[in-house]
Amino acid sequence: MDESELLKVMVVCADRSGPFYHDVGIPIKYFTEFNILNMKAWDYINMDELKQADLVWFQRQYAPDSIITLRKVKDMGVITIAHVDDNIWELPISNPAHSTYSGDTLARFNQLLREADAVTTSTPYLKSLCLKYNPNVWMLRNIQEMGIVNFKSEGRDNPDEIRVGWTGTMHHHDDILIAEHALKEISRKYPQVKLVFMGYAPPHIAELVPRNRWEYYDFVPVESFYPCFVNLDFDIGIAPLADNHFNWGKTGRKPMEYGALSIPMVLSPVQPYLKWIEADVALGPKKNRHLEWVKDLSSLIESKELRDEYGARGHKYAGDNYDVTKFIVERAQLYYDIYAFAKKIERKVIWEGDVRDAERAQ
DSSP states (O other): OOGSSSOOOEEESSSHHHHHIIIHHHHHHHHHHHOOOOOEEEESSHHHHTTTTTTEEEOOOHHHHHHHHHHHHTTTTTTEEOOOOOTTSSSTTTTTTTSSSSSSHHHHHHHHHHHHHEEEEHHHHHHHHTTTSOOEEEEEEOOGGGGGGOOOSSSOTTTTOOOEEOOOOOGGHHHHHHHHHHHHHHHHHOTTTEEEOOOOOOTTHHHHHGGGGEEEEOOOOOOHHHHHHHTTSSSEEEEOOOOHHHHTTTTOOHHHHHHEEEEEOOEEESSGGHHHHHTTSOOOOOOGOOOHHHHHHHHHHOHHHHHHHHHHHHHHHHHHHHHHHHHHHHHHHHHHHHHHHHTTTTTOOOOOHHHHHHHHHO
């Protein structure tokens, strides 16, 4: 497909964090590889580029300049999209971001949603919140690179160790507390268990578990996350999550990553993870209770066969539902659909791959 025929999408970025990487960075690579969409991202406002776009997509924009820019590009006849990747309206008071997304910042973001031609988001609950501000809300399927396993190095220092791991930030303080005492109990019960944390650790772990029984690694720049995360070499991945409105808007990124690596997982029975539990590709402690967390973790620790079985199930489920190579054409089509809707025309992805590639991408 000639580049002049491709829809041109300019992304105005708020930051280069994890949400940017998954919603923008990964897709750009595959849009280019499949030659189906011309997308570029800018960390600053470049009006010369923006005015040449078919669509301008505002990713996590809360600054005063954002709404001014949106109005200017709309005046030039460019279609605008505001993206919502988190539930900033129902943040728990204990969340460090609570004070940030309030007052003028929140009011400005709400106005950005109202004035955009369309809004994109990725979970049903976030869509329900976005519809309060804009009737034109479009759902993105979350996508995952399944090939991240290729970052993994061979061999282990302690092959008999069972590594139970979690990644997160201080924004997940309330979530990791749910599993904190269960982790203490399995550490005491099973001497072969090593607890592994990246980005943030349970706040009382040093008091609950001997220091030689757990490891901590700080976060790295987002482009280095997967090479580091993959080599933490989890045997079991956990994803505790508090059952609150804020978390109902989460994308369920952790099980996608665990699934890509065939890591058996124990997930809180909360909205982002329910479909994984109901599909029986992950274990889910009933009602997030301590004893159920211990029970599910113990069952995986005690049985390598069960770990292998759930690792394979999770891998297949992630591949069937989130593999970027299967769904990148669907993602590109979303932008073509928004453009066609706004312009009241028909515009489709023109796919020029061979039959095998086309079938893989559909």
